[in-house]
Amino acid sequence: xxxxxxxxxxxxxxxxxxxxxxxxxxxxxxxxxxxxxxxxxxxxxxxxxxxxxxxxxxxxxxxxxxxxxxxxxxxxxxxxxxxxxxxxxxxxxxxxxxxxxxxxxxxxxxxxxxxxxxxxxxxxxxxxxxxxxxxxxxxxxxxxxxxxxxxxxxxxxxxxxxxxxxxxxxxxxxxxxxxxxxxxxxxxxxxxxxxxxxxxxxxxxxxxxxxxxxxxxxxxxxxxxxxxxxxxxxxx
Amino acid sequence: xxxxxxxxxxxxxxxxxxxxxxxxxxxxxxxxxxxxxxxxxxxxxxxxxxxxxxxxxxxxxxxxxxxxxxxxxxxxxxxxxxxxxxxxxxxxxxxxxxxxxxxxxxxxxxxxxxxxxxxxxxxxxxxxxxxxxxxxxxxxxxxxxxxxxxxxxxxxxxxxxxxxxxxxxxxxxxxxxxxxxxxxxxxxxxxxxxxxxxxxxxxxxxxxxxxxxxxxxxxxxxxxxxxxxxxxxxxx
DNA sequence: CAAGAATACTTGTATATACAAGATAAGTGT
DNA sequence: ACACTTATCTTGTATATACAAGTATTCTTG
Numbered sequence: 264x265x266x267x268x269x270x271x272x273x274x275x276x277x278x279x280x281x282x283x284x285x286x287x288x289x290x291x292x293x294x295x296x297x298x299x300x301x302x303x304x305x306x307x308x309x310x311x312x313x314x315x316x317x318x319x320x321x322x323x324x325x326x327x328x329x330x331x332x333x334x335x336x337x338x339x340x341x342x343x344x345x346x347x348x349x350x351x352x353x354x355x356x357x358x359x360x361x362x363x364x365x366x367x368x369x370x371x372x373x374x375x376x377x378x379x380x381x382x383x384x385x386x387x388x389x390x391x392x393x394x395x396x397x398x399x400x401x402x403x404x405x406x407x408x409x410x411x412x413x414x415x416x417x418x419x420x421x422x423x424x425x426x427x428x429x430x431x432x433x434x435x436x437x438x439x440x441x442x443x444x445x446x447x448x449x450x451x452x453x454x455x456x457x458x459x460x461x462x463x464x465x466x467x468x469x470x471x472x473x474x475x476x477x478x479x480x481x482x483x484x485x486x487x488x489x490x491x492x493x494x495x496x497x498x499x
Numbered sequence: 500x501x502x503x504x505x506x507x508x509x510x511x512x513x514x515x516x517x518x519x520x521x522x523x524x525x526x527x528x529x530x531x532x533x534x535x536x537x538x539x540x541x542x543x544x545x546x547x548x549x550x551x552x553x554x555x556x557x558x559x560x561x562x563x564x565x566x567x568x569x570x571x572x573x574x575x576x577x578x579x580x581x582x583x584x585x586x587x588x589x590x591x592x593x594x595x596x597x598x599x600x601x602x603x604x605x606x607x608x609x610x611x612x613x614x615x616x617x618x619x620x621x622x623x624x625x626x627x628x629x630x631x632x633x634x635x636x637x638x639x640x641x642x643x644x645x646x647x648x649x650x651x652x653x654x655x656x657x658x659x660x661x662x663x664x665x666x667x668x669x670x671x672x673x674x675x676x677x678x679x680x681x682x683x684x685x686x687x688x689x690x691x692x693x694x695x696x697x698x699x700x701x702x703x704x705x706x707x708x709x710x711x712x713x714x715x716x717x718x719x720x721x722x723x724x725x726x727x728x729x730x731x732x733x734x735x
Numbered sequence: 736c737a738a739g740a741a742t743a744c745t746t747g748t749a750t751a752t753a754c755a756a757g758a759t760a761a762g763t764g765t
Numbered sequence: 766a767c768a769c770t771t772a773t774c775t776t777g778t779a780t781a782t783a784c785a786a787g788t789a790t791t792c793t794t795g
Contacts, residue, residue: 268748282709284670294775305750310776318554326776327757434520444680444698444722462680462698462722473518486680486698504778530745541780546746562746563787 269304273312276302278321281332291329292322344440344466347393347401347482348424356395362420363454364390367409377469377479378408387415389425392454402454405480411472425478426470433472441467444486451483462486505540509548512538514557517568527565528558580676580702583629583637583718584660592631598656599690600626603645613705613715614644623651625661628690638690641716647708661714662706669708677703680722687719698722 267275280286293301298309313330316322324330351358368388375382387407392399405425407415411433418428429435445465447457455463466482503511516522529537534545549566552558560566587594604624611618623643628635641661643651647669654664665671681701683693691699702718 270748282670282672288667296775305752307751308749311748313776318551324776325757327759327774329758329775431524434518436518442678442700444700446698446722462682464678464680486682506778532745541782543781544779547778549746560746561787563744563789565745565788 269302270308270311270315273298273302273304273309274316277312277316281321286332288332288334290332292332294329344468346424346426351393351395351400357397359394359397360421360424361392361394362389363392364388365416365420367416370406374406374479377476378406379476380408380410385409387412389415389420390454391420391425399455399485401482401484402451403480403482405478407478408476411474411477426480429470429477433474433477435470435477436473437471439469443467445483447483447485455483455485457485505538506544506547506551509534509538509540509545510552513548513552517557522568524568524570526568528568530565580704582660582662587629587631587636593633595630595633596657596660597628597630598625599628600624601652601656603652606642610642610715613712614642615712616644616646621645623648625651625656626690627656627661635691637718637720638687639716639718641714643714644712647710647713662716665706665713669710669713671706671713672709673707675705679703681719683719691719691721693721 277286277292280292286292292313295306295309295313298304298312299306302309313322313324317324317330321333322330323333348358348360366388367385369383370378370380370386372382374386375384378386380386387409389403389405389407391403391405393401393403403425407425407429409415412429414432415425415428418425420428443465444462446460447455447463451463452458452460463483463485468480468482470477470480513522513528516528522528528549531542531545531549534540534548535542538545549558549560553560553566557569558566559569584594584596602624603621605619606614606616606622608618610622611620614622616622623645625639625641625643627639627641629637629639639661643661643665645651648665650668651661651664654661656664679701680698682696683691683699687699688694688696699719699721704716704718706713706716
């Protein structure tokens with residue numbers, strides 16, 4: 264086992280103490296100077312340990328006051344929304360996709376608002392079904408602002424996903440998501456090849472570039488076949 | 500407007516270039532030495548800018564090679580699972596909760612496995628309904644490992660949530676979540692006061708402490724009343 | 736020509752130092 | 766007793782320096 268760097272040793276020491284319950288929530292942890300004395304390192308090295316643990320949400324710091332164990336309540340648990348193609352490939356499935364629609368339409372009110380364009384103006388729309396082992400796993404309905412991706416309709420989406428293409432032509436600056444449980448309508452049932460009605464997970468994703476709202480996508484998956492996962496660790 | 504620190508100015512300079520598309524994905528960005536020359540700062544200051552942007556996922560670094568614009572694909576989008584009481588209070592709603600059940604039961608197989616205890620051994624179970632303006636918003640069914648929280652049944656959960664109590668007595672080291680869309684069964688409909696069947700969002704959360712699995716919770720909300728939100732920004 | 740050594744560049748770790756700025760407690764003068 | 770100053774602790778920013786270690790190129794040598 265190779266020796267760990269000093270700042271990592273100090274990080275581990277702090278985490279151990281918090282894990283063991285020796286240092287409770289909101290309690291003060293040793294200052295930079297105390298740590299540098301205790302571990303015989305420079306203040307900057309002790310500082311690095313404290314700073315990185317602060318960055319990762321384990322500690323909070325306050326100039327003049329000291330460094331404290333962060334409240335667990337504020338440690339938000341995060342869920343990861345992953346690229347479905349990657350997810351399928353990672354678990355060894357066979358990923359394919361079918362482009363059901365790739366067209367230019369007039370924006371109806373809610374979509375015009377979501378994209379920040381005039382009502383009835385022309386926008387692009389694509390519907391793509393993502394399959395795992397030839398069974399529909401997710402349908403992606405996407406509305407695109409043509410001003411920011413004028414060549415959107417001319418692309419081939421059998422290899423690169425719309426999301427990948429869009430991040431290339433309009434660098435992503437922000438993305439917002441909501442996740443809901445919905446009952447699929449007839450159209451969605453048809454897309455997903457569902458016979459009986461079962462609930463679906465719907466992820467709505469809006470993405471911004473520096474020039475404005477790029478696209479608005481609905482990702483819908485059958486509740487029985489798809490789930491989002493995420494975990495929060497204390498390590499590192 | 501107060502002047503920004505130098506490392507922050509360099510961070511901003513880098514982000515501007517990526518946002519504007521001048522520095523594309525996987526392209527090299529200036530090295531620590533180049534930046535320290537260009538901005539007339541020490542290498543450590545330039546280094547801080549690059550390190551922090553790496554930490555936040557904007558850049559990737561490789562010893563001996565250089566620093567590169569991270570691929571947008573790898574920028575995982577994160578969803579936040581928040582405390583429901585906080586969420587309700589934050590949007591100005593009136594939060595209340597009702598403890599429907601607080602008991603000790605024998606673990607059936609799937610729950611025993613999830614908690615890592617022997618089958619048929621005694622475990623604790625609580626069912627709590629969280630209300631916003633006196634309307635049920637979420638039901639929380641929780642199974643607790645008694646070895647790690649022996650006083651669980653004696654607590655008053657009208658003020659502090661079970662999750663808060665558990666993080667106090669058994670410091671959290673890890674949490675795993677899955678999110679699914681499900682159809683509620685009769686029991687859940689009753690708890691949530693739902694008449695007609697509508698889909699629900701189910702979050703399953705398992706939490707670990709250093710001594711083992713602490714608890715296993717199902718958080719179920721009507722799809723029409725609850726959604727998860729999250730966003731990913733490029734700033735800072 | 737090809738294998739290995741020297742090199743120049745990169746990031747990574749670590750130190751010593753300086754001053755700024757926020758927070759608190761102790762001391763001082765009126 | 767009160768307001769003010771001072772001292773001392775904390776974190777925050779910034780620099781100059783040193784060496785380690787990974788990568789790629791160039792040069793040397795057989």
